[in-house]
Amino acid sequence: MLRHPQFDPVAFSLGPLKVHWYGLTYLVGFVVGWWLGRIRARKPWSPINEEQMGDLLFYIALGVVLGGRFGYVVFYNFETFLADPLWLLRVWEGGMSFHGGLIGVLLAMWWFGRKVNRHFFQIADFVAPLVPVGLGAGRIGNFINGELWGRPTDVSWGMVFPQAPDLLPRHPSQLYQFAMEGVLLFIALWWFSSKPRPRMAVSGLFLVLYGCFRIVAEFYRQPDAQLGYLAWGWVTMGQLLSLPMVVAGLILMVFAYGAERSKAS
Structure with missing residues (x-):
């Protein structure tokens, strides 16, 4: 049995x-x-150049922070916001929703695409392989904070989280998600996008893989206390929000490769 190191959430003070x-x-x-x-922007098929990458990052960062925070409020903790509206601004305390952040990033990419006169999916396909880096970093942040711990377990690497309401060993689900959403997703998307693919294919693969990884991870992650299980004693909000991603991703890939075959014929 392991014990969470209880890192100081403050890295340093100035x-x-x-x-x-x-x-x-x-x-x-x-x-x-x-x-x-910037590395991807050097490719001949890139929809943007290296200089535009800084602007794109600004739009994405705005979408991640605003969408992620608002998504967490709406999907997971609306009652806390009603009781303490300023809690919305205390991002450093944790509480970001991937699915809310995704909506924010989709809007940011649409906005940026209009600015540089590029199709939405040209931008989305370009950005998708970069997203796992941020997802993985965020999961490490969750682990450092000792939040979003897993369900009780008897596996040898079970970890006691002092922040949890008990002293039961639990799955370090933050690290599971880091491995799947950060490492594996990055490898798969970076390899897949290393060559030109039909428009929408990279975005579709991202949605399918992330949705599947998140659904699997939710079986090991303790659901949010204020929500619990939504149905049958095992369905969680994370799974409910991820299933449409898998369906949408499959539809995008079917359309992408269907359009490619039509052009070839």
């Missing part, structure tokens, strides 16, 4: 300013995503 690990993990995700984006 006078009255406290820099939290959670914020730093997001910063790392954005910086590495920007660097990888």
Whole structure:
């Protein structure tokens, strides 16, 4: 049985300013995503150039932060917001929703695409392989904060989280999600997008893989206390929100390769 290290959530202080690990993990995700984006921007089929990557990052960061926070409020914790509206602004305390962030990023990519006169899916296919870097960094932030722990388990690597309401060993589900949503998803998308693919194919694969990984991870992750299980003693909000992603991703890939075959014939 392992025990969570109980990291200090504050990485360092600069006078009255406290820099939290959670914020730093997001910063790392954005910086590495920007660097990888500049590499992709050098490809002859890239819809943007290296100089435009900085603007694209700004739009995406705005979508992630605003969409992620608003999504968490709407999908997971609306009652807390009603009781304490300023809680919405305390992002450093944790509480970001991937699905809300995804909606924010979709809007940001649409906005940016209009600005640079590019089709929405040209931008989406370009951005999709960069997203797992931020997802993985965020899951490390969750682990450092000791939040979003897993369900009780008797496996040898079960971990006790002092922040949990008991001292039961639990799955370190944040690390499971880091491995799936961060590492495996990045490898698959980076490899798949290393060659030109039909428009919408990369975006479709992202939706399918993330949705499947998240559905699997939810079987090990403790559901949010304020929501619990939504049905049958095992369905969670994360699974409910991820299933449409898988369906939408499959539809995009079918359309993408169907259009490609039509052009070839």
